[in-house]
Amino acid sequence: MMKASNIRSLRAKSRSARAAFAALALLSTPALAQSLAITGATLAIGDGSEPIRNGTVLISAGKVTAAGAGIAIPPGIKAIDAGGKWVTPGLVSGYSRVGLVEVPAVNETNDASARSPFSAAIDVAPAINPLANPIAISRTAGITRAVVVPSTGIGIFAGQGAVVDLGADMNAITRARAFQYVELGEEGAKDAGGSRPAAILTFKTMLREAQDYARAPASYDGRSKDALLNRVDAQALVPVVTGAMPLMVHVESARDIVTVLSLRQDFPALKLIIAGAAEGWMVAPQIAAAKVPVIAGGLDDLPSSFEKLAATQSNVGRMVKAGVIVSMGLMDRDEGLQLRLATQQAGNMVALNKVPGATGLSWGQALRTISSAPAEAMGLGDRIGSLKPGRAGDVVLWDGDPLEMTSAPIAVWIDGVPQPIDNRQTKLRDRYATPGEGALPKAYEW
Amino acid sequence: MRLILIAALLASAATPAGAKKDREAPAPTQGSSAEPENPYPSTYKAYPGVATAIRGATIFDGEGGRIDNGVIFLSDGKVTAIGGPDTPIPADIALFDGTGKYVTPGVIDIHSHLGDYPSPSVDALSDGNEATSPVTAHVWAEHSIWPQDAGFGRALANGGVTSLQILPGSANLFGGRSVTLKNVPARTMQGMKFPGAPYGLKMACGENPKRVYGSKGREPSTRMGNMAVNRQTWIKAREYQKKRAAGKDQTRDLGMETLADVLEGKILVHNHCYRADEMANVIDMSKEFGYKVTAFHHAVEAYKIADLLRDNGICAALWGDWYGFKMEAYDGIKENIPLVHRAGACTIVHSDDENGIQRLNQEAAKALGAGRRMGIDIADEVAWTWLAINPARAMGIADQTGSLKVGKMADVVLWNGNPFSTYTRPEKVWIDGALLYDSANPKLRPVSDFELGQIGAGDVK
Numbered sequence: 001m002m003k004a005s006n007i008r009s010l011r012a013k014s015r016s017a018r019a020a021f022a023a024l025a026l027l028s029t030p031a032l033a034q035s036l037a038i039t040g041a042t043l044a045i046g047d048g049s050e051p052i053r054n055g056t057v058l059i060s061a062g063k064v065t066a067a068g069a070g071i072a073i074p075p076g077i078k079a080i081d082a083g084g085k086w087v088t089p090g091l092v093s094g095y096s097r098v099g100l101v102e103v104p105a106v107n108e109t110n111d112a113s114a115r116s117p118f119s120a121a122i123d124v125a126p127a128i129n130p131l132a133n134p135i136a137i138s139r140t141a142g143i144t145r146a147v148v149v150p151s152t153g154i155g156i157f158a159g160q161g162a163v164v165d166l167g168a169d170m171n172a173i174t175r176a177r178a179f180q181y182v183e184l185g186e187e188g189a190k191d192a193g194g195s196r197p198a199a200i201l202t203f204k205t206m207l208r209e210a211q212d213y214a215r216a217p218a219s220y221d222g223r224s225k226d227a228l229l230n231r232v233d234a235q236a237l238v239p240v241v242t243g244a245m246p247l248m249v250h251v252e253s254a255r256d257i258v259t260v261l262s263l264r265q266d267f268p269a270l271k272l273i274i275a276g277a278a279e280g281w282m283v284a285p286q287i288a289a290a291k292v293p294v295i296a297g298g299l300d301d302l303p304s305s306f307e308k309l310a311a312t313q314s315n316v317g318r319m320v321k322a323g324v325i326v327s328m329g330l331m332d333r334d335e336g337l338q339l340r341l342a343t344q345q346a347g348n349m350v351a352l353n354k355v356p357g358a359t360g361l362s363w364g365q366a367l368r369t370i371s372s373a374p375a376e377a378m379g380l381g382d383r384i385g386s387l388k389p390g391r392a393g394d395v396v397l398w399d400g401d402p403l404e405m406t407s408a409p410i411a412v413w414i415d416g417v418p419q420p421i422d423n424r425q426t427k428l429r430d431r432y433a434t435p436g437e438g439a440l441p442k443a444y445e446w
Numbered sequence: 447m448r449l450i451l452i453a454a455l456l457a458s459a460a461t462p463a464g465a466k467k468d469r470e471a472p473a474p475t476q477g478s479s480a481e482p483e484n485p486y487p488s489t490y491k492a493y494p495g496v497a498t499a500i501r502g503a504t505i506f507d508g509e510g511g512r513i514d515n516g517v518i519f520l521s522d523g524k525v526t527a528i529g530g531p532d533t534p535i536p537a538d539i540a541l542f543d544g545t546g547k548y549v550t551p552g553v554i555d556i557h558s559h560l561g562d563y564p565s566p567s568v569d570a571l572s573d574g575n576e577a578t579s580p581v582t583a584h585v586w587a588e589h590s591i592w593p594q595d596a597g598f599g600r601a602l603a604n605g606g607v608t609s610l611q612i613l614p615g616s617a618n619l620f621g622g623r624s625v626t627l628k629n630v631p632a633r634t635m636q637g638m639k640f641p642g643a644p645y646g647l648k649m650a651c652g653e654n655p656k657r658v659y660g661s662k663g664r665e666p667s668t669r670m671g672n673m674a675v676n677r678q679t680w681i682k683a684r685e686y687q688k689k690r691a692a693g694k695d696q697t698r699d700l701g702m703e704t705l706a707d708v709l710e711g712k713i714l715v716h717n718h719c720y721r722a723d724e725m726a727n728v729i730d731m732s733k734e735f736g737y738k739v740t741a742f743h744h745a746v747e748a749y750k751i752a753d754l755l756r757d758n759g760i761c762a763a764l765w766g767d768w769y770g771f772k773m774e775a776y777d778g779i780k781e782n783i784p785l786v787h788r789a790g791a792c793t794i795v796h797s798d799d800e801n802g803i804q805r806l807n808q809e810a811a812k813a814l815g816a817g818r819r820m821g822i823d824i825a826d827e828v829a830w831t832w833l834a835i836n837p838a839r840a841m842g843i844a845d846q847t848g849s850l851k852v853g854k855m856a857d858v859v860l861w862n863g864n865p866f867s868t869y870t871r872p873e874k875v876w877i878d879g880a881l882l883y884d885s886a887n888p889k890l891r892p893v894s895d896f897e898l899g900q901i902g903a904g905d906v907k
Contacts, residue, residue: 105653105772134770254901282901301604301907302565302800303596303897310902313604333801337770344808347868354862355871356886357906399819404868405766405808406815425769425779429820435753435789 033062033416037073038397041082046089046371046386050364057087059393062416067387080397080411088367088402089387090144090394090414093339094295094374095275095329098146099128099135099164099172101336112336113151113158120206120229121236122159124150125176130169134337136423139166141340142402142409144394145174145384147295147329147374149181149248149275156183156191156199157206160236161248163378165394167414178378179273180240184260185251186307200259202228207267210237243269246379248295250275253307254282261290273377276331278308281315284322293377294324297331298345298369316349316369317359327374342370347403366403393417481703486588488639490628495879497521499535500860503544508551508834508849512827518549520856523879528850542874548865550830551850552608552629552857552875555601555803556716556763556837557743557796561612561627561635562587564595565800565896575615576622580659580666581679583647584700585622587614591635597800598638599892600907602629603883604804606859606872609640609848611841613648613743616718617658619666619676621648623704624716626841630877631892644842646740647708649676651719651728652774673727680735683709714740714842716763720774722750729758741840743796744768746778752789761792761840765802766809783810783832784817784824794840795832806833811866826866855879 036059043055045067056071057064073079102109111127128148129135138146145165150158158181163174183191184199192199206229213220213234222230229237239245247270249260257277264270272292274280278300280287287294296319300311319326328345330338346369352360361369375385384392393416400407412419431445438445498520505516505528517533519526527533535541562574573590576582591612601607607629614621624646627638651672660667666675683705689696690706707713715732719725719742732739741761742748746769748755748762755762764786769778787793795810797803814829838848847855856879863870875883884890888904897903 103770103773103776137769279901299801299804301600301804303900303902304565304567304800306566306568308566309897309900310905312902312905312907314906334768334771338767340767344805344868348805351869351871354869355906357888400815404815405811406818406866408815408819428777429749429779429781429785432749432785433820435749435751435785 033393034413034418035060035077036413036416037077037079038087038395039073039079039081040084041087041397042084043067043387044086044088044364044367045388046367047388048364048368048372050362051086053084055087057387057395059395059413059416062393064387064391064393064395065389067389082397085410086398086400086402086407088142088396088398089371089385089391090396090412091142091342091370092374092385093138093143093146093329093342094327094370094377095149095331095335096146096339097148097151097336098138098166098339099130099132099148100124100150101134102129102132104336110336113153115153117230118159119153119155119233120157120159120180121232122150123177124148124159125162125173128162128164128172130167130172133424134339135166135172136168136420137337137425138339139168139412139414139419140409140421140423140426142396142398142412143339143342144396144412144414145375146339147178147378149335152183152187152191154191156188156202157181157233157237158183160245163380165414167417168420174384175378175380177245179246179248180237181248181250183250185253185256185276186305187250196256203263204266207237207241210234210241214238214241241267241269243271246271246273248273248275251307252276252278252305254279254310256307257283258286261286261292264290275329277319278311278315280324281312281318282310284319284324287319288323292324293327293373294319295327295329295374295377298328299348300331313348313352314359317352317361320361320365321359325373325376326369327377328369329374343403343407344405346370347405350403363403481698486586486636486639488641489634489636490630490632490639490641492523492878493630493880493882495520495523495856495876495881497536497539498542498876498879498881499539500542500544500549501531501535503547503549503860504864505549505850506827506830507851508830509851510828510831512825516549518850518858520858520876520879523856525850525852525854525856525858528852542860544860547863547873548861548870549850550606550859550861550865551834551848552859552877553606553806553833554837554841554848555607555610555797555806556741556794556840557798558601558610558612558803559615559798560597560601560610560800560803561591561593561595562614563800564592565597575617577615577617577658580618580655580664580675581620581701582614582618582622583620583679583702583704585614586625587612587622587648588625588635588639591625591638593632593635593638594895596894596897597803598629598631599894600800601803602875603885603891603907604871605806606861606865606875607803607806608857608859608875608877609838609841609843610803611646611716613646613716616648616650616654619650619655619672620679620701620705621650623713624648626843628877630882631894640843642846644712644714645704645707646714646716646841647704649715649717651717651724652721653772654718669724673731676731677734679705680731684735708737709735711738714840716741716743718743720744720746722747725751726754729754729760741794744798746775746782748791749779749782749785750777752786752791755786756789756791759792761794761836762786763794763796763837763840765798766795766812780812780816781820783813784820784822787817787824787832788822792836792840793832794837796837807865807870808868811868814866826864829866
């Protein structure tokens, strides 16, 4: 009888062997960035402007060189006629755990959080798995970049998130250590031992310890009984206090948002991003005045907790109207898997325009919440998230209006590289397109 | 957060309320096994409506029919006429121009936990899983329902949901009885209870029961344990049912009463089950003990055995695109719904989610698009059966609602565009002919007691 541990190790070996094979297959055939023109498109730039008809996108050396109407196509360049179909920038998920998770409920495949002695110093970038199935599934749905957010294990800081691309290659990182993540709402209260005052005090004390560390790293004693932060976590928070690294704060209620904005009284350099903000509309002018970008769930409309009593789908529209830069992402559900819900979130913002009393977004504004706005929130607006010249050649050609649930991408490019349009789900679909076994079992259909 | 959701999901498959048709006052019966006929009867009464017609809309009738430039006439709480532009309607009624709009029967969600996992999701209100024993056939979901869950109102206003089945969670093999509700705000569960709807029994396969009880060092801790406990329970239930049918005296057992009603076909089985192989095992078990599975819920691998479901007359209640959140959901694909539909099995779009229930039309649209891309061209009006007559049949209420046929309940949604578009929302919703949501009238928007007097109360949501 084989021992369980042996079985496990056997499985681990075959798993890593498969992964290595797949990686080799990808790496041994490096797809090259194409010079490419897409013409005749219903073209959306992603910067908030409305789509135009008969638009052209030019990509060269992996970057967008031009996009708009009346653009001349350089001779000799490969041209694709979109025939009126839609072209958008690759979509950007403003909040996800893609690449950190394969099956959320299978702990061995879930790297989103840890009960670790470390917190702020945790860096998700080395753990991102470009071969994770949710990456391919999301890519096939037109998502080309994502903000990857760790979640808290012990304490209020979760660590340093990343911005990734979803390309079919082994280099996923667009920006490592793109931001630090902290919980300061209901979850923060829990993480701090049970109350918001404890969370705020913990936060301030930790940032002051980081300042102590910055002043004299050699003399910082992370092991003194008064220290909350070990040396490694203290060092990791230094760029947060100095404003060199954005701080993403998860809060939902109007009260907590105001509290977060006031943190700059003690730490003026903080570069805040608010995630969640279900009640952001109530304090939208303050958020706008503080120039703090928000990443919201968009469709929250239930009092699902006491910090979301005023949740409404008009939240995003009202904040945008007040001048807040709002992105959308996966808050609270399926963060590792369902990045493709971005188009549904955005489409529903457009739907609100026809609901009396609701505040929605124009089509162009809605697309912006899932393209250039999250890029800007991450300080990457000049590199990704739109089809303005100089941005990465992340382009999606769609078979219909991208914000309709009946539509899907026909082709996806990342950094100008054409991406595969199949994934594990399309292979399951094809295998079971007809029920019943054929001349051989289904297992031979691949 | 996600973990909490998963726990809820794992635990979310329930069985609610009384399978018997409403009857007159309970007749006292003799002997210790005497069962009261209908101890928690519906007190639902249709709200007053006015005679109403909509003219010029595209109508999906819920059974696969479509009428362009159609007319529908509602009076006395019923559909009284439906047809083309020449359909006669009386004068002096409320008349709405449906040009550019769509009319459908109200959406029916066969799988919801509104009221038993309500908002706010705090422990004090978490009443969806009696996770203290793998066999809790004796619990009734209706006894957990909190009518002040704001989710009911959202499902009405944003989702056009007019009827829904509330199930116990899926922590247990036998979760308990379900209950079917009209989506009408009420002070009590009884005030929402769908008159005459049969009860359901929630059962669950797979990871949830084995995880919940295995982690406590109890049976079941494996899938074979799941099946063994199921079969032992059915053996007892059959004995109980035989004695009851023979009029023999026995001590009342609430769980056995529910299971005996299943064996007699009075209670419909709604079985949470993800994997194809497990569904096949359950089908065999149902034959072993002589009951019928009405619907598999979630069934992310239904597409692998669509022929088996068709041949056994079992419905599949499915999500549009959920996948991968746990091991048994790993093989979920967007084409599940169209593949099951094409095979000729009864196909239903369900939510199991307080947010998803607000957009079941969009979940169906995802399936439509995915199907069309692989060459399964299903017409919009046919796809609406997934939200209407199919769930109505699987809930045993198809004789009363689920399609726009003359004489049926006037449970109707007027949509402000094609309901498979993301850009479309309900404009008006009628339940039994009463206008209970009107997007143009802020006062025709339910505000639950929980929300009343709170920030955001009465806001457009």
